Amino acid sequence: MKIGLDVGSTTLKCVVLDEEENIVYQEYERHFSRITEKASGMLCRIAEKFPQSPRMQIAVSGSAGMGLAESLGLPFVQEVYATRVAVNRLLPGTDVVIELGGEDAKILFLQGGLEVRMNGSCAGGTGAFIDQMATLLNITPDQMNEMAKDYEKIYTIASRCGVFAKSDIQPLLNQGARKNDVSASIFAAVVNQTIAGLAQGRVIEGKVVYLGGPLTFLSELRAAFDRILGLTGICPDNSLYYVAMGSAMTPGSQTFDLLEAADRITQYTAKENYKSCEPLFRSQAEYDEFCARHAKDTVPQVDGADARKVYIGIDAGSTTVKAVVIDQDENIICSRYLPNSGNPVPLIRDFLTDFYRDYPNAKVLSSASTGYGEEIIKNAFGIDFGLVETIAHYTAAEKFRPDVDFIIDIGG
Incomplete structure (x- = not known):
């Protein structure tokens, strides 16, 4: 029997194939960097499952598998090649393969000249991006x-980078956009990123196959691909395991003792050396002095x-409400600071x-709002004024330090 191990950026996939290349065992697990x-x-569980076969052929693939395979002397199969082997064997006649992983994305054009387009240097528009959103x-x-x-409209959202996407999504949430619409818009953004960034003008048509975790687990992501491409793609059985299956299907003759291989993996440690920056503080005393100095700058509350x-002043920021x-006399009576969870109104x-409740005799003479959610807060509660954020910054800063020259604000 043969084992294919796909060590991805976020997950481990493993299959065991019999002599007829049927799957007799499979396992999928997030590794959380504990590869x-x-x-x-996994190898120990396979050895326990098949005690009659203590030795098997083992092949490793995946974006995080090369170093492991080389250090342990196991065969390594490049993941694009493994995908092609499995697709040609199990889905003959496939024209295009679209695979989204945890931190990479691939398009394989199998007809009209083999061509591979891969985004392996950035996690934009991948499973990690979806998790972040x-x-x-x-x-x-x-x-x-x-x-x-249950979406009604699609918003334009950047998917090249999670930071840019947040800059698009947070204002939408603060302005009351439905999470249903934002969710569908995120999937549409992933599709557009994949097509624009990888296909780059080459037409995706014919028999299209969807592989990888995000396209397996998220039906609406597949629906977004179908809708935008104008076709109906195929998400086959065992779509999570095609790289693992392809690596196991790659010809090999050497067998390995499973428990011995498992023990070698346990003892394996990465030998990479990384440069590091100097620490911000050279000692605990230096850190304590820093904290004490900054703790002196407080605003008293009466x-x-x-x-x-x-x-009343309200700052509805991108990630928090203040x-x-x-x-x-401009003394603070009460205040609150909370993460907004995308919904500042409640x-x-x-x-x-x-x-x-706490100040039943107080009369509010005036109120103002600022920040990303300025308008929604103003409209929801009848706030008197909306104020540009930078003006609010300056007004407060000048109050506490009249000779202020610079204001540095790092928001959510």
């Missing part, structure tokens, strides 16, 4: 998939129980509810 531990465990929405990728089924006339109430509502 040696997880790979060794789901975290931003405070949902799981599966929940994002379910929400996308007991506002007797306050009758107050002002709210403050001051009296007529948080500000709770803040205002608590304020009116």
Whole structure:
């Protein structure tokens, strides 16, 4: 029997094929960068599952598999070649393969001249990108998939980089965009990134096959590819395991003792050397002095129980909400700072509810909002004024330091 081990950037996939190349065992697991531990465990479980076959052929593939294979003396099969072997064997006549992994994306054109387009240097538009966007929405990728089924409109979202995507998504959320629409827009962005960045004008048509974790688990991502490409792609059985199957199908003659190989993997340690930067602080005392110096710059808060006339300021930022109430002498009575979870309105509502409960005799003379969510907060609560963020920064900074020259603000 033959083992194919696909060591991806975020997951491990393993298959065992019998003499007729049928799958008799398969396993899929996120490795969380504990590659040696997880790979060794897989081989041990295979040895336990097939005690009658203590020795098997083993081939390793995947973006994180080369160093492991070379160090342990195991055959390594390049993942594009492994994919081609498996697709030609199991899905003859395939024209195009689109594969999205944890941190890379590939398009294989198998007809009209073999051509491979691969994005291996950036995780934009891959599984890691989708995970990051789901975290931003405070949902799981599966929940994002379910929400996308009920979308009404598609927004333009950058997918080249997670930072750019957040810059597009956060204002949408702060302005009240439905998470259903944002979820579908994220999938559409991944499709556009794959087509524009990899196909680069070459037409994707004919028999198209979808492989890899994101395209296997996320039906709405497949639907977005179908919709934008104007075709119906195929997501075959065992679509997660095509690289592992292709590596196992690659001819080889050497067999390995499974438990011995597992032990060698356990003992394997990476031998790479990395340059590091100097530490920010040379000692604990230096760090403590830094903290003490900055801790002196505080804004006192007064007991506002007797306050009758107050002002409210709200900063609905990209990732957090900040709210403050001051009296007529510009003393802070109460404040709040919270992550907005993409929906600032309930948080500000709770803040205002608590304020009116704790200070029933206070009269709000004026209120202002600023930040990404300025308009939605202004409209939701009848805020008097909207203020440009930089002007708000300067007004407050000048209050505490009249000779201020520069203001540095790093937001979410």
